[in-house]
Amino acid sequence: MSRRTAMLVGAAIAAAVVSVASATAQEAKHYRFAYDQPKTTGYGILGDIFAEKLKSLSKGTMLIDQYPGAQLGQEPQVLQLVKAGDVEFCISSSANAATLSPQAGVMSMHFLFRSEAHLIKAIADPEVSKAVKTMIAETVQGARVIALATLGLRSMYSKRDIKNIGDMKGLKVRVQATPTEDTMFPAYGAQIVHMPFGSVYTSLQTGVVDVAENGVNVYLANKHYEVAPVLSMTEHEANNSLVWVSDKLWNSLTSEQQGWVQAAADEVNKTQPAKAIELEHQSQDKLKSIGVKVVTDVDKSGFVAIADPYLDKLASELGPHAVKVKNLIRAIQ
Numbered sequence: 001m002s003r004r005t006a007m008l009v010g011a012a013i014a015a016a017v018v019s020v021a022s023a024t025a026q027e028a029k030h031y032r033f034a035y036d037q038p039k040t041t042g043y044g045i046l047g048d049i050f051a052e053k054l055k056s057l058s059k060g061t062m063l064i065d066q067y068p069g070a071q072l073g074q075e076p077q078v079l080q081l082v083k084a085g086d087v088e089f090c091i092s093s094s095a096n097a098a099t100l101s102p103q104a105g106v107m108s109m110h111f112l113f114r115s116e117a118h119l120i121k122a123i124a125d126p127e128v129s130k131a132v133k134t135m136i137a138e139t140v141q142g143a144r145v146i147a148l149a150t151l152g153l154r155s156m157y158s159k160r161d162i163k164n165i166g167d168m169k170g171l172k173v174r175v176q177a178t179p180t181e182d183t184m185f186p187a188y189g190a191q192i193v194h195m196p197f198g199s200v201y202t203s204l205q206t207g208v209v210d211v212a213e214n215g216v217n218v219y220l221a222n223k224h225y226e227v228a229p230v231l232s233m234t235e236h237e238a239n240n241s242l243v244w245v246s247d248k249l250w251n252s253l254t255s256e257q258q259g260w261v262q263a264a265a266d267e268v269n270k271t272q273p274a275k276a277i278e279l280e281h282q283s284q285d286k287l288k289s290i291g292v293k294v295v296t297d298v299d300k301s302g303f304v305a306i307a308d309p310y311l312d313k314l315a316s317e318l319g320p321h322a323v324k325v326k327n328l329i330r331a332i333q
Helices: 003-027 042-057 075-084 102-108 116-124 126-139 179-187 197-206 216-221 247-252 255-289 301-318 320-331
Strands: 029-034 062-067 089-093 143-158 172-175 191-194 212-214 230-246 293-295
Touching (some): 042 089, 042 230, 075 089, 116 126, 197 212, 230 247, 301 320
Parallel strands (some): 172 191
Antiparallel strands (some): 089 230
């Protein structure tokens, strides 16, 4: 091969490489992934796991753009946008999922999860995930659930200690809008107040509510400790999450692309729970270091005594899917 021929061949190969790279770049598509917590929370961990795995499996053709901090709206609004196909992916709490499928409220039942270790095992369990996906598939149109996740166990925060069930009497508690919450907090002797998460800080500040409850990292990341500087570790329920995809997007994907999306979601289901619990522990240490009072010696026995009989009762009232999910979770050792 002459030098001139070699140069021409080299140029042709280079042009082909550029052409392929250009075509690949054009094939890459971006998808919106919305959630209402800061990226520094377990939602950000979830978003990163999903985005990185999907990018790898799709060889860079399916890219996730994360929209944290309620940039596209609070969870109930974003769920409607996903159902309509205006947003491709989102994370919602199980409580907000209950606005679409009331049986999802089973994931918010008090003392369903015995410990952090039990929570990690349960959320990562394929059978639990399968049961929740089936529940949503049979009760919701326009969107589907592809993974479960968690932000840890929820505890109460206020301007005062909550050391036992007696300390709840007459307190106004901001709760998530589910039948589970509406039943349990009055059973503890408290008054319930419904409001979007974005209103909690001001409501604690002004006294519209006395108590709010959430995961430790959510409490830290949203600076709720500024207006409610006492965190009482009641650990009364889990901060569970569902990952949603719009049917509009799902139905437009090839079977191979659907496989990539589900595999990325499976990676979330398997690895996010333990990472989220680790973040909870780091957050508690951070709160203590900045002077927040963390009450760890809460006597949970009074709460558990009231809550336990409700597990079967509430699950039965919610429906057969809820009963199945509850039984699967309780059976995990």
